Amino acid sequence: MIRILSLLVGAFFTVVLGYSFVRGAYTAATEPAALTAEKVFYKKPEPLHLPSDGMFGKFDRQQLQRGFQVYQEVCAACHSLKHVAFRDLAALGYNEAEIKAIAGKATVSAKDPLTGEVKDRPGTAADKFPPVVYAGLGVPPDLSLITKARPNGAAYVHSLLIGYQAQPAELLKQFPDAKTGDGLHYNPYFKNLNLAMAPPLTGEGQVTYSDGTKATVDQMSTDVTAFLVWTAEPTLEHRRQTGFWWIGFLIFATVLGYMSYRNIWAEKKGH
Amino acid sequence: MSYPWANEYKPSHPAMVWLDERLPLPRLIYGAVGGGYEVPRNLNYFWNFGFLAGLCLMIQIVTGVVLAMHYAPNTLVAFDSTEHIMRDVNWGWLMRYAHANGASAFFVVVYIHIFRGFYFGSYKAPREMIWLLGVVIFLLMMATAFMGYVLPWGQMSFWGAQVITGLFGAIPLVGEPIQHWLLGGFAPDNAALNRFFSLHFLLPFVILGVVILHIWALHIPGSSNPTGVEVKSESDTVPFHPYYTAKDGWTVGLFMVIYSTVVFFAPNMLGHPDNYIPANPMSTPALIVPEWYFWPFYAILRAFTFDFFFIPAKLMGVLAMFAAILIWFLLPWLDRSPVRSANYRPLYRKFFYALVVAMVVLFWCGGAHAEEPYIMLSQLATLYYFAHFLIIVPIVSSIERPDPLPYSITESVLGPPTALESAAKA
Numbered sequence: 081m082i083r084i085l086s087l088l089v090g091a092f093f094t095v096v097l098g099y100s101f102v103r104g105a106y107t108a109a110t111e112p113a114a115l116t117a118e119k120v121f122y123k124k125p126e127p128l129h130l131p132s133d134g135m136f137g138k139f140d141r142q143q144l145q146r147g148f149q150v151y152q153e154v155c156a157a158c159h160s161l162k163h164v165a166f167r168d169l170a171a172l173g174y175n176e177a178e179i180k181a182i183a184g185k186a187t188v189s190a191k192d193p194l195t196g197e198v199k200d201r202p203g204t205a206a207d208k209f210p211p212v213v214y215a216g217l218g219v220p221p222d223l224s225l226i227t228k229a230r231p232n233g234a235a236y237v238h239s240l241l242i243g244y245q246a247q248p249a250e251l252l253k254q255f256p257d258a259k260t261g262d263g264l265h266y267n268p269y270f271k272n273l274n275l276a277m278a279p280p281l282t283g284e285g286q287v288t289y290s291d292g293t294k295a296t297v298d299q300m301s302t303d304v305t306a307f308l309v310w311t312a313e314p315t316l317e318h319r320r321q322t323g324f325w326w327i328g329f330l331i332f333a334t335v336l337g338y339m340s341y342r343n344i345w346a347e348k349k350g351h
Numbered sequence: 352m353s354y355p356w357a358n359e360y361k362p363s364h365p366a367m368v369w370l371d372e373r374l375p376l377p378r379l380i381y382g383a384v385g386g387g388y389e390v391p392r393n394l395n396y397f398w399n400f401g402f403l404a405g406l407c408l409m410i411q412i413v414t415g416v417v418l419a420m421h422y423a424p425n426t427l428v429a430f431d432s433t434e435h436i437m438r439d440v441n442w443g444w445l446m447r448y449a450h451a452n453g454a455s456a457f458f459v460v461v462y463i464h465i466f467r468g469f470y471f472g473s474y475k476a477p478r479e480m481i482w483l484l485g486v487v488i489f490l491l492m493m494a495t496a497f498m499g500y501v502l503p504w505g506q507m508s509f510w511g512a513q514v515i516t517g518l519f520g521a522i523p524l525v526g527e528p529i530q531h532w533l534l535g536g537f538a539p540d541n542a543a544l545n546r547f548f549s550l551h552f553l554l555p556f557v558i559l560g561v562v563i564l565h566i567w568a569l570h571i572p573g574s575s576n577p578t579g580v581e582v583k584s585e586s587d588t589v590p591f592h593p594y595y596t597a598k599d600g601w602t603v604g605l606f607m608v609i610y611s612t613v614v615f616f617a618p619n620m621l622g623h624p625d626n627y628i629p630a631n632p633m634s635t636p637a638l639i640v641p642e643w644y645f646w647p648f649y650a651i652l653r654a655f656t657f658d659f660f661f662i663p664a665k666l667m668g669v670l671a672m673f674a675a676i677l678i679w680f681l682l683p684w685l686d687r688s689p690v691r692s693a694n695y696r697p698l699y700r701k702f703f704y705a706l707v708v709a710m711v712v713l714f715w716c717g718g719a720h721a722e723e724p725y726i727m728l729s730q731l732a733t734l735y736y737f738a739h740f741l742i743i744v745p746i747v748s749s750i751e752r753p754d755p756l757p758y759s760i761t762e763s764v765l766g767p768p769t770a771l772e773s774a775a776k777a
Contacts, residue, residue: 082681082684082685083684083685083687083745086678086681086685086740086741086742086745087741087742087745089674089737089741090737090738090740090741090742091741091742093671093674093733093734093737093738093741094734094737094738094742096655096657096659096667097654097655097730097731097733097734097737098734099657099659100654100655100656100657100730101727101730101731101734103656103657104656104723104726104727104730105727108723108724108727113722113723135616162431163431163434163438168438221628224434225434225627225628228619228624228627229624229625229627229628230624231624233624271637312627313437313444314438315437315438315444318444319444319445319448319615319618320615320616322445322615323611323612323614323615323616324615326611326615327608327611327612327615330604330607330608330611331604331608333604334601334604334605334607334608337597337600337601337603337604338601338604340597340600340601341597341598341600341601344593344594344597345594345597345598348392348589348594
């Protein structure tokens, strides 16, 4: 009985799926999928190599500080960094006085414990980076996790920052309706090719690095990306270091375990 | 099962004698996973995955309990509390990555464990109950994993919850009220997040309970083995301890090396980047996909693209998706072949490998965009999936001519007895 029922149910599913497949295959064969501007002109992020890449990668503190400077002077006007606290900047090599100075320049709104009023006050090392509201456009994405929140995130951020360009004439010829709208900017590294953010890194020397590094657009973009890799996971180096010790121990224990397994089974195996 | 030759628990220390007379817990352990449990001597490495699954459950419970101490199940702060764990809790990043990747490791191990069962006929009499409990564990695991993925309250958490509870909305008439009842609202929100957290904490302990029943049921007939021939004599078995504790022990090490490599060096490899974006009901992700371990069933869901007379495609997809697992419950009665192991079933073996291929295709299609050629591929693979269990297995099991089986487990390991040994026996 159970087998007859199962045969019937199985036959039903097989017929429905066979029918769906034939219909789908017919549609796919007769009506080729329409091309869109996004499908043709979207570009995958260009490969990017950072000192923190790979199993043995380490952050370059100097670069993180430069990236932080780019963030402060360029990105921070619109983008918050809400998961990062000023105290975390110690990991970039800043000392306590420097962190206090950086935090002090930020404005944090907090409730005054005496009066109950919400008031602005200078930030302290314990505060997180304050929220940013961009008048008229809502809240642009927070950047703390941006390199983890996009596929191949670091390369994506870097490519996006240097990828702004005029819309190719070819695109308009092929897709006349796909003209970049008012207030939008063409960038082939963005999924739908047009984004509201204006090109943030516009020219060489936009930022003056104190360590003498030449601030080309690509350099600034790479530095701020390195910084955003750090903000996305400040525990990255600790994780890898721990991993080496732990896996080293595991391999040692596994070898011992394997040897005792061989020893115990020695007389039980076949000839 | 206790074979007549199994070692008996003999406590020597007076304290253990005292305990044994009052609460024979050590005796229970000894008989279950100690020197008192006799196991076929010829188990291959596929038999290690049950032990590893138990280990995964333990890892999940331990890391999960710690995470629950720092996580806040409220839509306003859930995402931030997860980041708090990653940044400010001592070793919090380790707990979270170990837990998130632990779920993946658990599913890898359990999928291998299940397919071991398919190949070696572990579900056949007298072991049906072990199999049925195993399917129950798998269903509980899926529910637990799904609800766990909702907790960080990222984009995939939110939209996954929306899509999966939406499946219940496909049920005619009562579907929508059921969906609202499950969510505690019209869309995933605080009520849903809170109950998912509560259930996500509860279900692993239910799983633990069913695992104990699973092992209990295993100890009634005893472990199966790669030949599928039952234990006949003392030379067929070895005590679990030290033989299989040693074998399981070193593979635990091997498993931990692989699992730790992912946790420490590629912890986000199996996750979706969108889940690092806080949940936003106003913005639908371009591609909503569940975690990788649900992809085969997600592909089955999406394989149904046409309404069939009065049955809408969505409903059929939902029914098929649940049926895909529920038919496993019938497997012991669909497969009539008295031969357990596919090593001796040449025809079934071919179809088993075809099932593996179909499953791989479903994995691949389930994670892809719902567009051609993935839909067509998943339709073919789904077709094979159902045909395999519901049509091919019953038919093959009655027409197949199995290869000759070895006389005993010992013979399969040591070869048939030589003329001298036979003479000596006689």
